Amino acid sequence: MPVYIFALGISPNFGGSGLLWSFIIIHLFLYPASNGYNSYFDKDAKSIGGLKNPPPVNRGLFYLSLLFDAVAIVLGFLNISLLFALLLLLYGLVSKAYSHPAVRLKKYPIAGWLTVGVFQGFFTFLMCYVGINNYGLENLANARVLVPASLSSVILLGTYPMTQIYQHKEDAARGDKTISLMLGIRGTFMFVLIVFTIAAAGYVAYFYTFYSLWYGEVFLLSLFPVVVFFLIWFYRVWNDPAKANFSNTMWLNFLSALCLNGFFVWFFLETSHILQL
Secondary structure, X not given: OHHHHHHHHOOOOOOHHHHHHHHHHHHHHXXXXXXXXXXXXXXXXXXXXXXXXXXXXXXXXXXXXXXHHHHHHHHHHHHOOHHHHHHHHHHHHHHHHHHOOOOOHHHOHHHHHHHHXXXXXXXXXXXXXXXXXXXXXXXXXXXXXXXXXXXXXXHHHHHHHHHXXXXXXXXXXXXXXXXXXXXXXXXXXXXXXXXXXXHHHHHHHHHHHHXXXXXHHHHHHHHHHHHHHHHHHHHHHHHOHHHOOHHHHHHHHHHHHHHHHHHHHHHHHHHXXXXXX
């Protein structure tokens, strides 16, 4: 959702219909389809995502994920544009390549990491931007769109390994050598700290260049609770790797989502001046 709201924040042509339909299609159909498809082939027996004790998966989940994908594409075509529908289709295909045993990009540490970073960041930002504004490809080829889209990828590349840190045993048993498994527990924390710092600097530079330094300062202030939690957790994990568990990961995810969504909602309200109408 932060990627979507960020794309909304820079959108010059958003309207009620495009805003409503793009949000519903992406968050209620496309993302659940991707999550369900991945869960079906992972068949996780231990904690995964927001579920501490995931239920056994069955064939129905597989077919439901395909149905949700189809609904997203049809709704995208009927209510927004052919281009938006094609972007939804491409997202779904890449998501399936990430999970399906025949390809399973997830089992390759670098390829899986880059796939998630690029498609859930850069690509998703552009897809949201097209859906919200009902724009064509010609409206994407400018720095005001490509720079924030790229930053969305950088921050995801820095945070995604943390979502894998408590799954090392299960991923290894499945043959999935994730980026976090390759780095190790302490290495994952160090890697995330470095990339996240680069991403934060990039966001500040972006806001300073295209808006004002004030936005960059508020961005850093918004993420302060996340940084404090991360550093305290890092200290505890350094002394006891068992602290790299599901509960702490979910708290970090929740805090990150809350702070980023809060900032981008504020950013949208500020830049759109919608409250002045």
